[in-house]
Amino acid sequence: MINGIPSLIVGNLGRDPESQQVNGKTIARISVCVTPRVKKQGQWGDGAPVWYRVTVWDQYTAQHILNSLHKGDHVVCYGVVTSDEYQGKVNLEMSADVVGVDLNRSDVQVMPRQNNGGQSRQTPGYANRQATRQEASAGDPWGSGDGFTTASSDFGGSDEPEF
Known part of the structure; x- marks a missing residue:
């Protein structure tokens, strides 16, 4: 309670x-x-x-x-x-x-959290996903590619969409 x-x-x-x-x-x-x-x-x-x-x-x-x-x-x-x-x-x-x-008043850079062993707590394929996003957003002023296509391997096999 x-x-x-x-x-x-x-x-x-x-x-x-x-x-x-x-x-x-x-x-x-x-x-x-x-x-x-x-x-x-x-x-x-x-x-x-x-x-x-x-x-x-x-x-x-x-x-x-x-x-x-x-x-x-x-x-x-x-x-x-x-x-x-x-x-x-x-x-x-x-x-x-x-x-x-508040992102309206502060500039921030989001970095994935690190655990005690120095290994990143990133999901499998994180670095690959980042590179794919950068390539897809090269000509997109919003930096999002089409926003609809993702490989299920990006999420460790999950069919969940990325938000």
């Missing part, structure tokens, strides 16, 4: 991510400021900022956050939000399963 409200928040980091050791594992904590847009007297403007204290428990994700994100970065977080009140102030906490960056 979920003890909180599953939520998606989008905002800016108020400070650099902080690490903490819990039961011998590294977790990450970030402060995210969400500024809602509100309409006052027919004009849109920024509302009062809402702060969330976000905790990431997955060690890999936490380490990646600690190495990659900095104060001011625009982030997207998905997880469970809980709240409590202390001395008349509401505190919003999120236990996040997913933390990412």
Whole structure:
């Protein structure tokens, strides 16, 4: 049973991510400021900022956050939000399963995740698929080829379409 409200928040980091050791594992904590847009007297403007204290428990994700994100970065977080009140102030906490960056505001390069043995966690045929995509997209300004033809070997024998 979920003890909180599953939520998606989008905002800016108020400070650099902080690490903490819990039961011998590294977790990450970030402060995210969400500024809602509100309409006052027919004009849109920024509302009062809402702060969330976000905790990431997955060690890999936490380490990646600690190495990659900095104060001011625009982030997207998905997880469970809980709240409590202390001395008349509401505190919003999120236990996040997913933390990412907003591609409208950040340039990123996606790299396949590496496991501990140094071997890529790529599906069979990954490098071949990348080369085929590059060849197919050479004359395509969208870089997608026709978007409909894929070899089933690209997916390790699966008949699932690539998304």
